[in-house]
Amino acid sequence: MTTGRKVSAMRPPGSPHPPAGTVRLLLFLILAMLLPSCTGEPPEIVRVFWRLNLVEQREQDLSYQTLSLFIKPNDPDGFEDIEEVFLINEEQELFWRLDGESWAQSGSEQEIWIGSNSLKMPDGASFPAGEYRILLRDVGGDSAEQTIRLTPVSTREAKRYLPQVTIEGLRISVKGQAPEYQLWVYDSGGRYLAAFPVGRDPLGLESIYSSQPPLREGFSFKVYGFVENRNLGVTSGPYYIKP
DSSP states (O other): OOOOOOOBOBOOSSSSSOOHHHHHHHHHHHHHHTSOOOSSOOOEEEEEEEEEEEEEETTTTEEEEEEEEEEEEEOTTOGGGEEEEEEEETTTTEEEEEETTTOEEESOGGGOEEEEEEEBOTTSOOOOSEEEEEEEEETTSOEEEEEEEEOOOOHHHHGGGOOEEEEETTEEEEEOSSSEEEEEEEOTTSOEEEEEEEOSSOEEHHHHHHHOGGGGGOEEEEEEEEEGGGTEEEEEEEEEEOO
């Protein structure tokens, strides 16, 4: 799935901790707006994909959590009829909104997915546990919804799975507690090119160069690990290979 534009969790404008009544009013207005208007055939959410991620941004010496959320929508009136997607945690009074300007899109025809890899809490903290409502709305006001339940992993625990990366000569070594890791390779302009699995044995640069010859002029990479039983991804980078 491709990465969309950065979309942060939204709290109502004002102080960092607005009065509860203000937040509830805004959530009520959002939910009221999403009530079906019966102006056309309603959309549906065919499938949902979500995953929590810990991102280690080495250049800024930061670590923060993100949520990847993608849905496979269907609208009898056509994909262009889909207007926006909301993710709402009513208990914590939080909501996120995605539209055609901010969601990432992948696939084609009957396999279109929309969503984001970059949903964040306002303060970069861990996502609260609990139920989150996904609301899909079309231009006519008709909507569909599904519910997911997040069982978050604390940032402290997630850091256990971050990789230890060593670059020695023409070899890249990756060690860590995640069952599997991949190298995500980018050209000098920051464009994603390919992924390479890396296991206990080091990954030779020649295997990268053989499939991507222009990278002999230099490239960057991130290391991604996946922990299936926690539905957790960890990403560390960027790292640089100079010619």
